[in-house]
Amino acid sequence: MGSKVNPVGMRTGIIKTWDSSWYAGKRTYAKVLKEDIAIRKFIMVKLNDTGIAKLELERNAKDITINIHSSKPGVIIGRQGAGVEGLKAELEKKFGHKFTLNVKEVKKPELVASLVAENIAMQIERRVSYRRAAKMAVQKAMDAGAKGIKIRVGGRLNGVEIARSEFYSEGQIPLHTFRADIDYAGHPARTTYGIIGVKVWVNRGMVYNKQNAST
Structure with a gap:
């Protein structure tokens, strides 16, 4: 019986890059x-x-650089940068490293699978x-501007009484085409029924160059 592979992991190294960039020895x-x-x-x-x-981590000998991609950058940064500075101080206190935080705006959250799934789950929780x-x-x-989208909602x-799944889709989702920029994510909605x-x-x-891949 066939199994579906995570589309993001399948394309990592082909059209997508790793979310963490660092080197460490065996020990x-x-x-x-x-x-x-x-x-x-923690973040x-x-x-x-x-x-x-998305969270991107880059380590070097001096500090850890974290790129935070968010649809609400103003909420994270806070008034005059107080929010991001407070987060930086908490990270340095807890983990004992120097941190550099960069907050980047997601211009089209409707095309980010994790944000779409989270939004749907929040609405379901609100009945x-x-x-x-x-x-x-x-x-x-x-x-x-999406070329295609598929949503699966499953549970009670x-x-x-009996759990089931329903799919909603439009456009094309070519899972076997590696140059297709397919974003995938899941999120649970916690309700009184489960x-x-x-x-x-x-x-x-389609992506013909790694640099053209979306966030």
């Missing part, structure tokens, strides 16, 4: 990797509901119809 690799994961979790918890699409939330997300993505939809899973695939067009 320190596990420690650095564990710290990398801890830094990401995601601290910056919850700020529309974070908005999952059909309405998914159809609106499809329409917004196509209006923003509307509180029914967890409803939301998965999103977004086709942002």
Whole structure:
């Protein structure tokens, strides 16, 4: 029986780059990797509901540079940069490294799978119809320039006894074409009936050069 591979991981090294850039020897690799994961979790918890699409970490001998891609950069930066400076101080205190934080704006959040999935999950938790939330997300993505989008909503939809899945799609999602810039993400919606899973695939067009790949 065939299995679907994560489209982002499948294209890493072909048209997509790694989210972390550093080198470590055999003795320190596990420690650095564990710290990398801890830094990401810390930032995601601290910056919850700020529309974070991607975190890029770069390590060198002097400091750790983190590029935060967000649809709400103003919320992260804060008044006169107080927000980002406070986050930097907390990171340095907790992990004992010097940090450089760069906040970058995501110009089209409708084309970022993680933000689309998170938005749909939040609407479901607020008791908005999952059909309405998914159809609106499809329409917004196509209006923003997507070549195709597919959304899967699965679980005890509307509180029914037997869990099921429903798909909503438009356009093309060529999963076997490696030069197709397919973004993929999932997000859980926690309801009184249990967890409803939301998965999103977004086709942002063909890429013939790594530098042309979207965030």
